[in-house]
Amino acid sequence: MNKIPLSVSIILAMLIGLTLGTLSGTVYTGVEELANAFVMLLQMTALPYIALSLIVGIGGLNPEKVTKTLKLSLFILITLLAIVLAFILLAPIAFPDWQSADFYSINTINTTPEFDIISLFIPTNPFYALANGLIPSVVLFSIFIGIGLMKVKAKKTTLSVLNGLNNAVVNVSNMVMRFAPIGIFCIALRAAATVDSSQLDGLQVYIVTAAVLVFLLSFIVLPAIVAIITPFSYRQILASSRQAMITAFATGSFFVVIPIIVEKAKQLIEQIPSAENGSKSVKADASNMPSIIVPICFSLPVGGKLLAILFALFAAWFSGSQVNSSDYLQLLVAGIPQLFGSTTIAIPSLLELFNVPGSLFDLFLVAENIIVGRLNALLSVIFSISLVLLIATSMLRKFTFKWRSFSGYLLLLPIISIVAFLALRFTFDAISYQYQGYEKFIERDFIVLDGKAKVLTEPDLSGKEDLINVGVLDRIKQRGFIRVGYFRDDLPYTFHNQKGKLVGFDIEIINLLADDLGVSIEFVRIFHKQAKKLLSSGYLDMTTGVPVTPKNMKEYTLTVPYSSQSMAFLVKEERRKEFNDWQSIFSRDDLIIGIPEIFHSENIVRRYFEKATVWEISTPRLFFREKYQHIDAMLFGAATASAWTLINPEYTVIVPKPARPEISMAFAINTSDNTFEIFMRNWIFMMKKNQNIDQLFHYWIAGKKPKSLLKKDNNQENSHDSKTN
Secondary structure (H helix, E strand, O other): OOOOOHHHHHHHHHHHHHHHHHHHOOOOOOHHHHHHHHHHHHHHHHHHHHHHHHHHHHHOOOHHHHHHHHHHHHHHHHHHHHHHHHHHHHHHHHOOOOOOOOOOOHHHOOOOOOOOHHHHHOOOOHHHHHHOOOHHHHHHHHHHHHHHHHOOOOOHHHHHHHHHHHHHHHHHHHHHHOOHHHHHHHHHHHHHHHOOHHHHOOOHHHHHHHHHHHHHHHHHHHHHHHHHHOOOOHHHHHHHHHHHHHHHHHHOOOHHHHHHHHHHHHHHHOOOOOOOOOHHHHHHHHHHHHHHHHHHHHHOOOHHHHHHHHHHHHHHHHOOOOOOHHHHHHHHHHHHHHHHOOHHHHHHHHHHHOOOOOOHHHHHHHHHHHHHHHHHHHHHHHHHHHHHHHHHHHHOOOOOOOHHHHHHHHHHHHHHHHHHHHHHHHHHHHOOOOOOHHHHHHOOOOOOOOOOEEEEOOOOOOOOOOOOOOOHHHHHHHHOEEEEEEEOOEOOOEEEOOOOOEEOHHHHHHHHHHHHHOOEEEEEEEOHHHHHHHHHOOOOOEEEEEEOOHHHHHHOEEOOOOEEEOEEEEEEHHHHHHHOEHHHHHHOOOOEEEEEOOOOOHHHHHHHOOOOEEEEEOOHHHHHOHHHOOOOEEEEEHHHHHHHHHHOOOEEEEOOEOOOOOEEEEEEEOOOOHHHHHHHHHHHHHHHHOOHHHHHHHHHOOOOOOOOOOOOOHHHHHHHHHHHO
16 A cells, blocks of 8 residues: 655645634644644754755855856846736736725834844844844855855865754654644644634735735746746646645745755756766756755745735725835835845835835734735745756756747736636625624623613703712712713714613723722713813713823813823825825925814924914814815824724824824813822722723724623622622
């Protein structure tokens, strides 16, 4: 009975793992540990293999032939890079015309870390680079050592020792790969069991387009190009890369399969007949190419790393930015150098090129973790194999142009590619897509505590308040409830959900406060101009949050801040580029800026908006009405602005650069009651310490439900009551 090939075993293990994980939705005991152990074992050999392969490969080259080989290698690399980029820039024809908006994200306001290519590549301490996995630094260090060794006259002994070590690493890698079916099974099961289908919302277009693009490049375009001009057949190319592609896709890592790629490529190159002149030395140099080229590819902005360019185009489309040919050129020139490092670091900078909200970085992370990271690794495998086979063939002067195959591919490849993307566009357009941002926002309910509350649509001043001169805490206790004023149109801090229930970030915090005080709540809807009088008179005990501005500090007694948000502009999608920089905004005299009254501060307006016209508006709702369309942008909190875009998705949130200090949010409380002020100070500190406020922030502001918070149900309350009785 013939033994099942390892690549087939890996495929079967991955399919079984995916099926079992999908059906069960459970990560069984030991699966997580085995999956992590397998990946760590693969990583164990990868970095030593990269360093040794580069030193041995470069050190064994003939110095006289290096310059010629380098020029030829760069030409082939640039050609393959251009082909892949051409397909990536072609892919956006698949994007349909959909409407979107998203919750507030901390990444909306994050400043982009500066890309320091010097520290990334130059290893001031090679041992530190090796210990911390700084791949570009390790690669450059190994290249220099290889170049230094190349010029050493008596280098055979050194190369022999290093080559022996490298072979030992290869043997260890082969030993690890024997356990690949078990490791891949665990990885696939874990991935299928833990994927959250809700995370796919808004990402279907990018994921499907990326999958089609990678399929075209990996299984049709790149293998076909190599098969046309080299002695290798299309079947040979895919057969030699199959094991590495499957493992890279399953693990989501190109790095861990570098030893496999190098050895498979060497085996293929050994099958090329030697040239007549200088056959032995040339053949030896060609055989060394995989050891040099493949590790270097890991650090270069090639292969799967280029999918970051596709995401930048997707993000621009998704956020409604207008992208033209000049933007494409800027994206390539400014974006590709960013990809020398990690794509996670590069993406925020790429998004900035199109003035895309930083919140879309969250979508990138979700897509990478679900499947795109695996597609990235798969494409990197076939790219590196294609590159090294073309370079080795050129060194051996064995290019063979197959006219019959070329004529077929020349006709079929462009047609297949364009038809594939147009078919995607047609499919996406055919889907009855409905914008769901508003529903996601308005359908939420409390997740920690649904307190007992009464809601008044306006203050009821008909009865006399006999407890005006009593301290707030005593008044609340004697009254049996805390009376809280909430402001109209204060999304997402206070709003009515689809059932008409008063909910929001501030409302649930006050639910917790009332529960700790042992009382119920009476919410009263008020205008901002009413708050000071109602608090001073003792009718209200406190209000929901207000920004900590000089104006509000003079008008109210405020608690310590419980949250904060950055200042942002709410503008129409097509005008986002006009509000990307604070300095350019302040210097313009043709702008009309609207500021809701709760955020309006005369000294801030006078200090910064010397030229622009500023309007104080009573509610953000006015900004969206036709009567107020002459207002160019509205300035207020980024979290609040993001909530309004969910209701009005044709608008977007822009936090201009450079990032400015956040504005704090605090509760306005009854005037001149030090006892209540101290209580609220300590209570807010306690809520922050136990992370209740942070978890509520993630739910109400960022739209993410924390798994650690569970809503109290009636059974728990009944159980508690029975124990009390």
